[in-house]
Amino acid sequence: MAKAEKFSVIGKRVQRVEGFDKITGDCQYIADIYLPGMLVGKVLRSPYPHARIRHIDTSKAEKLPGVRAVVTAEDTLKRPWGAFFADQYILSVGKARYVGEEVAAVAAIDPDIAEEAIDLIEVDWEPLPGVFDAEEAMKDGAPLVHDDKPNNIAMHLDLERGNVQQAFAESDVIVEDTFTSMPQWHCSIETIGSVAEYATSGKYTIYMNTQTLFNARYRIAAALGVPETDVRIIQSAVGGGFGGKSCDDNNALVAAVLAKKARKPVKLINTREEEFLAGCRPRVFMKIRVKMGFKKDGRIRAKELDVIADNGAYSAKAPAITGVAAMRHDTCYKYSDVKLEAKLVYTNKVPTGAFRGFGNPSAEWAVEQAIDLGAHALGMDPLDIARINAAEVGYVSPHGNRVTSCELKQCLDRVEKMIGWQAKRANKQPNTGLGLACTVHVSGKRHFGDYDGSSATIKINEDGKALILSGEGECGQGVHTAMCQIAAEELGIPVEDVEISRADTDLTTFCLGAFASRLTYVSGNAVKNAATNVKQQLFEQAAEMLEANPGDLMSRDGKIFVKGAEGKSVTVSDVARARLFRHNGAPIVGSGSFDADSVLPDATRYGNESGAYNYGAQAAHVRVDPETGQVKILEFAVASDCGTVIYPLGAEGQVEGGLAQGIGYALTEGLQFDEGRPINPNFSDYRIPSMRDMPPLKREFADSYEPTGPFGAKGLGELNMDPTAAVINNAIFDAVGVRVKTLPITPEKIVRALKQKNSKNV
Structure with a gap:
């Protein structure tokens, strides 16, 4: 961290920007959100790993006093959706494919009534044979999780770089073994939840503890069959994400369907057991055979990898995860000859994911x-x-x-x-x-549309303080503090004079969200570019006031001064007010964007x-x-x-x-x-x-x-x-x-x- 010494804000042990709100209880998590007339949602889940739904009778639940809505797949468009493969539904259509899958849901005036209503829904089930092991699932004659996926294979990756056979022949030592991982749960302190509201105009407003607001908006709009403009996502405080809150689950969609039918806001929060069964998609579990060849001096000469990944019943982000497991580690060490094969396999278990x-x-x-x-x-x-x-x-x-x-x-x-x-x-x-x-x-x-960028807007208020408008999600990792430090460093103002807004798809510009360890690098660059834009505007106005050239100015500690003559200065607040009053009320607002200099992988x-x-x-x-x-x-x-x-x-x-x-x-x-x-x-x-x-x-x-x-x-x-x-x-x-x-x-x-x-x- 030696390089931090040249900075005034970067690398300093500053207070976390949302820290005070968290320790005082002022942070607004999903459980803290209450809207007028809000109902409580509950979900009926499949007790079977694989079963056909012959009939659902909701009449008793609908008649229960206090129940305002009961929904099944018939209340949806039955449109499949998913991050990579459109293979899952808001509520089960025709059959359930894992224990915990959403089958029906209710909205009621309190949790007890909602729970009672769930118990009154009658489902006529026809249990079906299931597959629970990825290797067994690939065998001929195994039950199919999805009828259109022969041998239950969701994705097959097979490629070679260089000449692996020759490289192994040239190796002095060859090692080979097989290692198996297990599904790991995120265990965030806060479970997945949402509050959905439907307006007569056709617009959905959904409060979510998501990591990826704009991706959530895209997927929710696609599943609901509405334009993205008709879905507004507002991020609540997030009690941990770790990939599990990147909108691969159905929670917000079920809440939205209930809200539309009830014409009232609906809050739906997973219980801890529901989180394990069907909420956060657990880590993809894999069986990996690895073979490596070495020269006598220790150089790696060749590598061969066989991956069998258990997808669970639906795909979520498992296709990308399996590809990462097969390929990314080849960036850690220097070698050129690699052969890999990876199969992602459907089973009748909980879907896996990020x-x-x-x-x-x-x-x-x-x-x-x-x-x-x-x-x-x-x-x-x-x-x-x-x-x-x-x-x-x-x-x-x-x-x-x-x-x-x-x-x-x-x-x-x-x-x-x-x-x-x-x-x-x-x-x-x-x-x-x-x-x-x-x-x-x-x-x-x-990956997403040949794009890996972000954007941000910064405005200077009349008191000289800066507000960052960003759609990137803070989920406990501290990125909002880092973004404030980046802006403060570039603008030359104290970090205490920088605030950041709540992420809101209606009010902030497009951002991909919190995943792939991207926010400090990608969003940090966008914030820095926005701050550079703002600083240029500040310097142009300050130059008029100081009778100097903008290129001769510097900023530090909330003041703008002429280089070499620090006594000749104006405050950022003075500059902001002057800009408003001398330029027809024009605000000091700057936007910045950044798209990494990376290359979308081709068909190979x-x-x-x-x-x-x-x-x-x-x-x-x-x-x-x-x-x-x-x-x-x-x-x-x-x-x-x-x-x-x-x-x-x-x-x-x-x-x-x-x-x-x-x-x-x-x-x-x-x-x-x-x-x-x-x-x-x-x-x-x-x-x-x-x-x-x-x-x-x-x-x-x-x-x-x-x-x-x-x-x-x-x-x-x-x-x-x-x-x-x-x-x-x-x-x-x-x-x-x-x-x-x-x-x-x-x-x-x-x-x-x-x-x-x-x-x-x-």
């Missing part, structure tokens, strides 16, 4: 262990293998990703020092081990998916009890290359939060199913890490600068959970010589692996 890391954690769980296997096979230090192959500035991946900034080797140096790698290797204690893994992520992703998936790539390295020191299989993480080190750190408190929080989710992914989390039915959809049986599970953590940020980023910044949010599971399992292997190959890494699995190892040695 979760922090977007495919990277599953891929790195497999690939980073294969690299560790290669190091052991070669008798080399895994740290040396990583250094030899680490990406550098100018590297172009086999798939076309172009690296404009990269401090991966510096990250490796930092974790080596923080964890005491060499000393611990030299003085290894029984049943203790060191693990290492590297990671790469994007700062935005070019070749392109440069992001404008900048973020890198990192992690190391762990663990102790394993060979009798019980218990793993204790003694120490963890994280080094992150995110360019200039704009908002240090937020960046540190992203590292800590990402690590916590990574530890959960590695050791404790995973939804379990019985014939498609989730059997642990609650926090009693689905265990997320607590403070007691967090190890002593050392973290550092690389001294890095991204030339295309705002003040040198790039993304960070997802980077820090991606490699964690592999780090821990590599450390366990170093400690006791076994690898658990299916997440989570439980004590029972470790004991079982140790028994198998010992029996072979007898």
Whole structure:
């Protein structure tokens, strides 16, 4: 963070802009929104993983006093919708394909009446055979989740770069193994919810705790069959998202259908069990076979990857996630010969979707262990293998990703020092081990309509304070604070004099939303460009007042002055008022936009998916009890290359939060199913890490600068959970010589692996 010293606001430990409202309870979450005449919505969900709906009788529910609306698929256009494939409906049409799917809904004057009405809806079900395993689902004769998808294959990706067969033939060591991940839930402190209102003009106004306002508007309008102008999305405060609130679920759509029929506003909030069953789409779970070839000096010569991904019943963002898992990690290390095949498969389970890391954690769980296997096979230090192959500035991946900034080797140096790698290797204690893994992520992703941009507007009020109008969603990551710092730095005013509006599709300009670690980089650039526009207007007006040329002016601490003559100055407030009164009331308003210099991948998936790539390295020191299989993480080190750190408190929080989710992914989390039915959809049986599970953590940020980023910044949010599971399992292997190959890494699995190892040695 050394480069932050040259800035007045960037890199300073400022107060979070919405922090005061959060700690005082003034933040308005979905549960806090009340509109006149508002009703409460409840949803009837399928109890079957696969069943035909013969008939639905809602008459008893409709007659219950206090019920204002009951809806089924007959109250919708029965128009399929989805992020990539239009394969899901607002309410089940014809049949349900997973336990928890929305079948009908009611709106009533209070929750108890709504719940009673749900119990009065009668559904005549015809249970159907289901498929619950992706490999079984691909077999000939398996039941079809969707009749138009032979062998239940939603997507098939098969490609080769270079000559992989020859590259393996030239390898001195070849390693191969298979690793399986599990579905992980977001477990945000706030569940998905919405408040929908329908006007007689035909316009829907929907308050949502979404990460992606304009994408939500597009999808909701498409599903409802109305123009986007007739859908207004207003973001409430968001109690955590992590990808789960990127509008791949039906909550807001069901609320909108109820609001239209009832002609009253309707609030619909998922219970925690509903969140597990059908709300947030969990992480796509994958089985990955990885094969890698190495030269004697440690260079990676070839890589082959086979991915089978469980889509669940509907697609959401799983097609893109599967592609990321198959391809993105090839931007982490330097090699050119790659072969990959990936199949995304429908099953009668909850649909999967976006979760922090977007495919990277599953891929790195497999690939980073294969690299560790290669190091052991070669008798080399895994740290040396990583250094030899680490990406550098100018590297172009086999798939076309172009690296404009990269401090991966510096990250490796930092974790080596923080964890005491060499000393611990030299003085290894029984049943203790060191693990290492590297990671790469994007700062935005070019995909949606060949676009990966953002826009922002800044206006200066008469008191000299700035207001940012942005449609980008704050969902707890601290990006609004970073955007205010960027604007303040460019304008030369205190960060306390910058505010940011609530995101609202009617009042703010188009933005893609919070995903792909894009906001600091992409939206930060848009805000900086808007601030540059505003500063130019301020300087033009100030030049009249100071009798100087605009090019001779500077701004700092809310004042504009002539370079070299700071005593000759005017305040930003004076300039704003003068502009209003001397120019027919013309406001000082500036807009800015930014579209990353990336390239949309072509039909062969070749392109440069992001404008900048973020890198990192992690190391762990663990102790394993060979009798019980218990793993204790003694120490963890994280080094992150995110360019200039704009908002240090937020960046540190992203590292800590990402690590916590990574530890959960590695050791404790995973939804379990019985014939498609989730059997642990609650926090009693689905265990997320607590403070007691967090190890002593050392973290550092690389001294890095991204030339295309705002003040040198790039993304960070997802980077820090991606490699964690592999780090821990590599450390366990170093400690006791076994690898658990299916997440989570439980004590029972470790004991079982140790028994198998010992029996072979007898």
